[in-house]
Amino acid sequence: MHYLSHSYRRFLLALLIACLAVLAGCGAAASAGDAENTPRSLTHVLSPGQQVAITATDTLKLERVNDSRCRKGAVCVWKGYVSYSFSLLNKAGATDIVLSDSMPGGASSVSVNHLTFTLLDVDPATPPALHAVEPSYRVKVKITQGALPR
Known part of the structure; x- marks a missing residue:
């Protein structure tokens, strides 16, 4: 079985955190837009x-x-x-x-x-x-x- 190197795991973790940050930013932008359309x-x-x-x-x-x-x-x-x-x-x-x-x-x-x-x-x-x-x-x-x- 192939194991991932320590540096590669750190790279994947950093990439995952960056993706989650981008998705959270998209959610915040959508919420701000929704607030403008709130009746x-x-x-x-x-x-x-x-x-x-x-x-x-x-x-x-x-x-x-x-x-x-x-x-x-x-x-x-x-x-x-x-x-x-x-x-x-x-x-x-x-x-x-x-x-x-x-x-x-x-x-x-x-x-x-x-x-x-x-x-x-x-x-x-x-x-x-x-x-x-x-x-x-x-x-x-x-x-x-x-x-x-x-």
């Missing part, structure tokens, strides 16, 4: 009619709240749901977005282009009483920029 998130609380600029070219407006939930004290044949209708406004026009965590066929998160809109919290969380005045609705939405479609 950024902002959270906004809106009431009907309010709008907020979310990018240099995009504005989000809460158009209306559709609350068909069964009011406290009422007799209902179904539970109902609450949904939030938004408009994403930019130079291309308006895109309708509907968020709901209880609407049949609805979604609590929607992606449009490079933006993802996620319903975080709603106020009021429960339906108002049967003869109560219409509540002041507020919705908390997380907007993630730079999210790539999957």
Whole structure:
């Protein structure tokens, strides 16, 4: 059986360490690039009619709240749901977005282009009483920029 000389083993060890250093450097470069592509998130609380600029070219407006939930004290044949209708406004026009965590066929998160809109919290969380005045609705939405479609 052939044995490697001491100097040849040292050479191979040095070569292996150099290769690992190069690979580690490649990993660090890839991580730095990934950090630049990491999505950024902002959270906004809106009431009907309010709008907020979310990018240099995009504005989000809460158009209306559709609350068909069964009011406290009422007799209902179904539970109902609450949904939030938004408009994403930019130079291309308006895109309708509907968020709901209880609407049949609805979604609590929607992606449009490079933006993802996620319903975080709603106020009021429960339906108002049967003869109560219409509540002041507020919705908390997380907007993630730079999210790539999957």
